[in-house]
Amino acid sequence: MSELIIETKNLTKKFGATRVVNHVDMQVKKGEIYGFLGPNGAGKTTTIRMLLGLARPSKGSIHMFGKDIRKEKLAILRKVGSLVEYPSYYGHLTARENLEAVRVLLDVPKSRIDEVLSIVRLTKDAKRPVKGFSLGMKQRLGIATALLGNPELLILDEPTNGLDPSGILEMRELIKSMPKEHGITIVVSSHLLSEIDQMATQVGIITKGRIIFQDSIHKLREQASSSIKLTVNDVEAAWKTLLSNGFTTDLVQNNIYIDNGTDDHVAAIVKSLVEHDFSIYRVEEQKKSLEEIFLELTGKEGGLL
Amino acid sequence: MAALFKSEFYKLRKSSIWLLIFVSPLLSFFIGLLESNEVPQYEGVQWVTSLGMMTIGHAILFLPLLTGVFASFVCRYEHAGGGWKQLLTMPVHRGNIYIAKMLLVALLIGLTQLLFVVALLVIGWIKGFPGDIPWDVIGSSIAGGWLACMPLLALQLFVSVAWSSFAAPLAINVIFTIPNILIINSERFGPYYPWAQPFLLMMPDSSESFGALNTSATTLFIVIIGGFVVFFLAGLFYFKRKEI
Secondary structure, three states, X not given: OOOEEEEEEEEEXXXXXXXXXXXXXXXXXXXXXXXXXXOOOOOHHHHHHHHOOOOOXXXXXXXXXXXXXXXXXXHHHHOEEEEOOOOOOOOOOEHHHHHHHXXXXXXXXXXXXXXXXXXXXXXXXXXXXXXXXXXXXXXHHHHHHHHOOXXXXXXXXXXXXXXXXXXXXXXXXXXXXXXXHHOOEEEEEEOOHHHHHHHOOEEEEEEOOEEEEEEEHHHHHHOOOXXXXXXXXXXXXXXXXXXXXXXXXXXEOOEEEEEOOOHHHHHHHHHHHHHOOOOEEEXXXXXXXXXXXXXXXXXXOOOOO | OHXXXXXXXXXXXXXXHHHHHHHHHHHHHHHHHHOOXXXXXXXXXXXXXXXXXXXXXXXXXXXXXXXXXXXXXXXHHHHHOOHHHHHHOOOOOHHHHHHHHXXXXXXXXHHHHHHHHHHHHHHHHHHOOOOOOOHHHHHHHXXXXXXXXXXXXXXXXXXXXXXXXXXXXXXXXXXHHXXXXXXXXXXXXXXXXXXOHHHHHHOOOOXXXXXXXXXXXXXXXXXXXXXXXXXXXXXXXXXXXXXX
C-alpha cells in the first residue's frame, strides 16, 4: 500500500438542507494522476474547495500528507498548487508580474518564474498584461502559478475548460508529464470521461455528492462487460431454433446477442446454428464503451459529451 | 506578514490608482492659494487659517471618498480575476491578508496627508507666511485626520470584501459622505458619524467653533477607537469565515 496524499473521511458539505458533498471518502495515492469525474454539479468543485481550505466541511475530516487540514492548513497549502475552475489572475499585471506577486508569498527564488514560464511556454508573452490574454493563455498562466512553489500535489479543477483542441492536447501532455518528471501527485477533475480516460491512473466518480466508484482506471475498464453479436441469414428463425435448443439469447434489431457468454457457450451456440443450416455472416465481440459505463453509473444524468 | 504586504504593495504599485493620492492635496493647494487671508485680524495666524480653509474640502469630501475608493480598489483586483481563490490557497493566514490590505490603505491615506502638508508649506512659502510654522497645530491636524479615517477604512474594507461589486461599496460611501456637510454641524450626531470624524479631528480649533467641533477631543478619540475596533473585528471575523 503506497502512501496516501489525500484521505478524506465522511466528507460532507451542506448548503441549506441539500448535501452537495455527501460522505465522500476520497483516497489519492502518491505519484498517481487521480481523475475526479462527475457530471456538472456533482460536487467536484465543492470537494476541491474543501481540500484547499476555501470552504469548510460541514462534517468529516480531511488529511493531506498525513496532516489534519484543520490543524496544519498552512503547512499543507505550502505543498499544494492549485487551479480552481477559472484561472485567477490580476489583469493589470503582466504574466511575469502576476507570478512575482505570488512568488513573494511563496518565498521561492526569482529564477523559478522563468522555469514555470517555460514549462507552460509563456516566456514570449511574459511581458504582456494578462487582461489581453486568451483563455488558453490564462489557463496556462494558472498552471504556471500552481507550479511556482514546487508543489508535491497539484489540484486542477477542470483544467481543460474553455480550451481549444490543441490547447487541450497540450494541457493533457503537460499533466501526464508531471508525475514522471517531477514526482508530483495530481488530482484533476473533469466532467468529460474521455479526458480522464486519457490521463488518469486512478479514477473517482462522483455523482449527486457521492463517490460511486473509486479505483484504478483498469478496474473501470474491466467493468466494461462484453457481449457477442451474431449476424445470420434468417434471424427470427435462428433465434427460435436456439430457444428451442435451450439457448437464451437476445434479439435486437436483426441481430442476436449473447450476454456474458463463455467461450464454450458461444461455441455451442454457433455449432447449433451451423447444424440447423443457418448461414452465419459475422460473430463479433461488442464491448461496452467507458462512456456507457459512466452513464450507467451516474444514472444517465447531466449533460455528457 | 512582511511578504504579504510586499506582495500587496507590488500589485497596487503596478496599477494607477495610487495616483489618486495627489488629487486632494492638489485641489486643496489651489483653494489655499486663492483664499485671501490678508485681513488684519488673521495677522500672525495665516498658517492655521489656511490650514482650516484647505481642510474643509479635503476632510469633508475627499478623505472619506478616498478611503472608500482605496479600500474598494485593494479588493477589486481580487474580485475581478478570481484572485481571492488564489490568494487564500497560499500558505498565509487569512487574518494577515486582511490586515495587510488595511495597512496598505492606511499607508495611502497617510501619504495623502503628507502631500497635504507639502501643499500647505508651498502656499505659505509663496505667500510669505511668518517664519515660525505652528508644527504642533499642523501635526495634530494631519495625524488626527489620518486617525479619524481608520473606523471608516475598517468599515469600507469590510463592505468591499463582502461585495464582489466595485461600484456598490463606493456608492454607499458617496451616499453617506454627502450629508457630511450637514452632520458636522450637529453636536449630537457629528461625533458618532464615521464619515464626519476626519473633518472633526482635522479642523484646527482656533477659528470659529461650531456644531460638533465643540465635542471634546477625548470623546472623539474614544468614539473613533471604539468604532475602529468594532468594524475591524467584524470585518476580520467575516473574512476569516468567508467561503470562497
